[in-house]
Amino acid sequence: MRVLVVEDEPRMAALLRQGLEEEAYAVDVVSNGLEVLEWVQSAAYDLILLDIMLPEMDGFEVCQTLRRQGYMMPILMLTARDTLTDKVLGLDSGADDYLVKPFAIEEVTARLRALSRRSGPSKTPELVVGELRLNTATKLATRGGVMIALSAKEYALLETLMRHPHQILSREQIIEKVWDMDFRSESKLIEVYVHALRKKIDDGHEIKLIQTVRGLGYRISDHA
Amino acid sequence: MPKLAHLRVRLVLWTVALEMVLLLTFAVILLLFLKNQQDNQIEDTLRLSGAQLRSVADSQDGIYAVPDDVIAQLTRREISLWILDGQGEVRFRTGEAQNFALPDDLPAQGVFRDVTLGGEENVRLYIVPLAEADIVLAYSVDDSRAFLQQVAGGLAVAIPIMLLLSAGGGLFLANRALTPVTQITETARRISAEDLSRRIQLDLPEDEIGELAQTINAMLDRLDRAFQRERQLTTDVSHELRTPLGMLKMQLSLARSRPREAAELLTMMQAMEGDVDRMTRLVEQLLTLARVEQPRLMNFALCDVGELLRDLGKQYQAMADEKVVEIVILAEDDLTLVADPDKLRQALANLMDNAIKYTPERGKVSVDAGRQVEPERIGITIADTGVGIAPKHLPHLFERFYRVDSARTSTTGGFGLGLPIVKAIIDAHGGQIQIHSELKVGTTISISLPTSASFTPLV
Numbered sequence: 165m166r167v168l169v170v171e172d173e174p175r176m177a178a179l180l181r182q183g184l185e186e187e188a189y190a191v192d193v194v195s196n197g198l199e200v201l202e203w204v205q206s207a208a209y210d211l212i213l214l215d216i217m218l219p220e221m222d223g224f225e226v227c228q229t230l231r232r233q234g235y236m237m238p239i240l241m242l243t244a245r246d247t248l249t250d251k252v253l254g255l256d257s258g259a260d261d262y263l264v265k266p267f268a269i270e271e272v273t274a275r276l277r278a279l280s281r282r283s284g285p286s287k288t289p290e291l292v293v294g295e296l297r298l299n300t301a302t303k304l305a306t307r308g309g310v311m312i313a314l315s316a317k318e319y320a321l322l323e324t325l326m327r328h329p330h331q332i333l334s335r336e337q338i339i340e341k342v343w344d345m346d347f348r349s350e351s352k353l354i355e356v357y358v359h360a361l362r363k364k365i366d367d368g369h370e371i372k373l374i375q376t377v378r379g380l381g382y383r384i385s386d387h388a
Numbered sequence: 389m390p391k392l393a394h395l396r397v398r399l400v401l402w403t404v405a406l407e408m409v410l411l412l413t414f415a416v417i418l419l420l421f422l423k424n425q426q427d428n429q430i431e432d433t434l435r436l437s438g439a440q441l442r443s444v445a446d447s448q449d450g451i452y453a454v455p456d457d458v459i460a461q462l463t464r465r466e467i468s469l470w471i472l473d474g475q476g477e478v479r480f481r482t483g484e485a486q487n488f489a490l491p492d493d494l495p496a497q498g499v500f501r502d503v504t505l506g507g508e509e510n511v512r513l514y515i516v517p518l519a520e521a522d523i524v525l526a527y528s529v530d531d532s533r534a535f536l537q538q539v540a541g542g543l544a545v546a547i548p549i550m551l552l553l554s555a556g557g558g559l560f561l562a563n564r565a566l567t568p569v570t571q572i573t574e575t576a577r578r579i580s581a582e583d584l585s586r587r588i589q590l591d592l593p594e595d596e597i598g599e600l601a602q603t604i605n606a607m608l609d610r611l612d613r614a615f616q617r618e619r620q621l622t623t624d625v626s627h628e629l630r631t632p633l634g635m636l637k638m639q640l641s642l643a644r645s646r647p648r649e650a651a652e653l654l655t656m657m658q659a660m661e662g663d664v665d666r667m668t669r670l671v672e673q674l675l676t677l678a679r680v681e682q683p684r685l686m687n688f689a690l691c692d693v694g695e696l697l698r699d700l701g702k703q704y705q706a707m708a709d710e711k712v713v714e715i716v717i718l719a720e721d722d723l724t725l726v727a728d729p730d731k732l733r734q735a736l737a738n739l740m741d742n743a744i745k746y747t748p749e750r751g752k753v754s755v756d757a758g759r760q761v762e763p764e765r766i767g768i769t770i771a772d773t774g775v776g777i778a779p780k781h782l783p784h785l786f787e788r789f790y791r792v793d794s795a796r797t798s799t800t801g802g803f804g805l806g807l808p809i810v811k812a813i814i815d816a817h818g819g820q821i822q823i824h825s826e827l828k829v830g831t832t833i834s835i836s837l838p839t840s841a842s843f844t845p846l847v
Contacts, residue, residue: 173631175659179638186646244630265634268641 165280165323166190166207166341170200170226171215171242180213183269188303188316188323189276190344197221201229208340209237211276216243216254224257231258238279240272277301291326294386296365296373298326305365312364317342321357322365325374325384334381358382396562403558404551411550415543422539426532430512431500434525437467438516441523454480468511470524484509485526494524502529568597576604584612624789628670628803632663639663673805677788680731680812691729693757693766693837694719696736701755704740712749715740719757723766725839727817735813738806739770739833746831747774764839765819771832777825785823786811 167189171177177193184191189211194203197218204212212230216223227239238260243250246264254262260282261275277289277300289301295308303319305312314322324341325333335354339347347353358374366372375383444458454462454471459482462469468483470490478490488505494515495501501513510533511526568590575588587605592598643656679685701717708715743753751773760767777785777792784790789804814821819837 175635176638179635179642183638183642183645186642244627244634265630266637267634268637269645270641 165210165276165320166344167192167211167213167276168200168203168207168209169193169213170195170197170218170223171213172196172218173215176215179269180272183272184213184276186316187273188320189273190320190342190347192344195219197223197226200226201233204230204235207345208337210341211237211279212239213272213276214239214241214259216241216245216250223259224253227254227257227259236283238276238283240275240279242267274301291323293326293329293373293384294371296326296384296386298322307365307369314361314364317357318361318364321354321361322384325382328384330383330385330387332377332380332383338382396559396566399562400555400558404555407554408547408551411547415540415547418543419536419540423532423536426529426536430527430529430532431514433465433467434500434512434514434527437462437465437469437525438514438523441469441525442516442518454482466528468526470526472522472524474520479521483526484511484528485524490524565597568592568601572597572601572604579608584608584615621788625670625674628789629667632667635663636660670803670805673803673809676734677805677809677812680809680816683816686728686731686816688726688728690724691727691732693723693725693732693768694721696729696733697755697757697768700733700737700740703737704744707741708744708753711744711747711751713744713747714752715744715755716752717755719755720759723757723759725766725837727837728813731813732817735810736768736770738810742806743770743772743774743831743833747772751830759839760836766837766839768835768837769832770835771830773830776827776829776831777823778827782823782825 165188167184169177169180169184169191171180171193172195174195177195181191181193192203192207192209194200195218197220200212200214203209214223214226218226221229223241223243227241230239239258241254241259241262242265243254243262244265251262260279263272263275280300281287281289289299291298291300296305297307298305298319300323303314305314305319305322320342321338324338338354342357343353358376362372362374366374371386373384373386375385377383440458440461441454444454454469463483466483468485469481470478470485471480472490473479484505488509491503491505491513493501493503495513497515497517499515502510503513504510505526510529512529514525514527516523516525571590572588575586575590579586587608588601590601592601639656639660643653648656697717697719701715704715740753740755747753753770753772755768755770757766757768759765781790781792785792785807787804788808791802791804811821814835814837817837819835821836822834823831824834825831
């Protein structure tokens with residue numbers, strides 16, 4: 165899951181980045197409203213965390229502009245003000261949810277999970293492909309009831325695949341969801357992670373869930 | 389509203405009571421005057437008639453008869469008379485005297501006496517002595533008494549009616565006068581601390597009540613401003629505290645969200661400590677501001693500004709050396725004034741700190757202090773060759789939480805309380821402070837403080 169954090173307070177932004185990365189999100193941080201409009205063009209963000217108090221262009225305006233331009237990803241607004249008008253204004257300008265400072269990192273991630281569920285087909289935090297289950301809240305995977313321990317990046321990769329079961333995802337699509345802007349796409353890292361994931365998930369099973377489609381990308385499916 | 393009703397009733401009662409006293413006095417004086425007039429008239433008639441009789445009697449010596457035309461005249465005047473001879477025998481009588489015996493207690497000569505004839509007719513007697521006889525004249529006082537009684541009776545009816553009318557009128561006037569007061573009270577009751585924007589809007593004339601309404605409105609303006617300032621302060625302070633609190637919450641939740649190495653936790657705790665320190669600084673600065681704004685918390689003493697500045701110069705030398713900024717202090721001798729030395733030092737230190745902080749390398753901070761005359765004050769200027777302040781910021785520099793550099797957000801830099809504290813301290817000393825600044829040229833801060841001679845500290 166790729167998240168864009170819009171926060172002008174550098175320390176707060178750094179804390180959000182740390183918290184989200186530890187939860188296996190790919191995070192980019194920008195500090196003003198105008199930058200957001202550029203960055204959303206360069207990557208397909210799944211979620212946006214938007215502070216209201218921003219220099220030059222405030223969060224409400226950013227939100228309205230994004231929605232006008234047709235961006236439909238869930239937006240979670242963050243603010244220090246908890247007046248009713250602010251909340252109403254935030255939601256009316258196109259935000260999906262609203263979080264008042266101070267907040268704990270768990271609340272942020274829980275709301276992000278809820279928001280991504282809202283846009284997806286599943287109403288539970290669990291993604292299922294065949295006998296493979298992935299809990300997005302606990303970050304735990306099980307196959308046939310056997311627990312599988314995953315690293316943050318392995319989780320992010322698996323989650324990306326499982327959100328689009330039976331579909332072929334290109335390397336670029338996967339990279340976009342799993343790594344942030346600092347990642348250099350020519351590296352062979354993706355193969356390394358796919359290999360590690362395969363080992364944990366498919367080793368010892370007859371049905372290989374993670375499939376390579378030569379020249380196109382990867383796919384997760386319990387159909388051959 | 390019972391109080392106002394009381395005032396109304398009291399006003400009316402006082403008016404009525406005062407009027408009653410006046411009217412009763414008037415009635416008594418009127419009755420006395422009328423009685424006096426009546427008496428004079430009666431007595432004049434008696435005297436005149438007596439003189440007339442005497443001349444008549446004189447012309448008819450020894451004869452106790454009175455000519456008919458005189459009798460007719462006397463009768464017209466309703467005068468009765470008895471003529472007595474030397475032995476006191478009645479020799480002649482006319483008018484009412486024919487019906488009544490001569491009373492026993494005759495008055496002395498030249499004196500009037502009221503007697504009752506036969507128990508029914510009240511008359512006034514007057515004696516005119518002739519050579520060998522006395523004439524006793526009588527004039528009825530019943531008409532006069534009846535007239536006075538009528539007047540008194542009229543007054544007894546008229547006075548209560550007048551008092552009633554005046555009570556009604558008084559109540560009407562009191563109501564008229566007090567209705568605006570009632571309206572003011574009603575309006576004032578609706579004005580609460582939450583809604584100080586209401587004003588007494590009555591179309592009142594420029595009289596005492598109109599003035600009262602204006603005064604209340606002016607007071608409400610001041611209260612409203614004070615409340616707004618307090619509310620703004622609360623909002624600002626909450627915001628300033630909320631930012632570090634938000635960071636603390638975030639860091640704490642991050643710290644416990646997963647198992648972490650001791651070293652990592654230590655780094656996180658140090659960052660959190662920084663946030664706590666920042667909040668502590670904010671609270672301290674707010675307390676300073678609150679203390680300075682209460683003159684009774686100031687400790688005034690004699691202190692020398694020159695000494696204070698030279699001392700501060702030494703204190704800031706290290707900071708200046710580090711930035712390669714020159715500090716030049718020029719202070720006259722004997723710049724003694726009455727001040728709170730700690731607070732004044734804090735204000736000047738704050739200004740020196742700013743001056744050095746915003747002056748680039750190889751710049752200069754000049755501090756001058758000297759005595760001013762007319763009025764006698766001590767002037768201090770702190771001038772730097774620093775970055776300067778843009779004109780649009782100058783009017784707001786003394787506003788609380790106003791930050792010139794908005795890039796220095798709430799986790800770095802000051803709170804925008806430094807200059808407000810300086811201004812509050814200078815204000816508490818009865819002084820003035822002004823800032824002149826030009827971008828890239830420098831900033832000059834001028835302070836003028838009253839000396840001990842011209843300033844009595846508020847204790």
